[in-house]
Amino acid sequence: MMQMLKQRKKDIEFRSGLHDKSKKQETDTEVLVDKLKRKDARISYLDKEIFNFQNQLKEKDDQIRSIKMRERTTIKDKAANHTQLEQKLVRTECDLKKTKQ
Structure with missing residues (x-):
């Protein structure tokens, strides 16, 4: 009988140990x-930030492209104006020569 009680006590202690281990594993x-949820939330936040930065980068690229196009247009306009002024100058010089003769 004493042997059975000792065995029963060991059984209870063993089960108690298992229960404690189980609780610790649960915790x-x-x-x-x-931690995983926090990391997932952080990843989502960083993904949104990356998306926002990519959009900002695209907007800046578009702005730069627009500025370059305006500069090209301005250069072309100035060249056209220069050509027109040269033509007017040549015509004026020709007219001046005709009037002197």
Whole structure:
């Protein structure tokens, strides 16, 4: 009988140890799940930031492209104006020569 009681006591202690281990594993699992959720939230936030930065980069590229196009147009307009002024100058010089003769 004493042997059975000792065995029963060992059984209870063993099960208690298992129960404690189980509780610890549960707690550890909850901690890890919480960490995972925080990391997932951080990843989502960083993905949004990356998306926003990519959009800003695209907007800046579009602005630069627009500025370059305006500069090209301005250069072409100035060249056209220069050509027109040269033509007027030549015509005026020709007219001046005709009037002197």
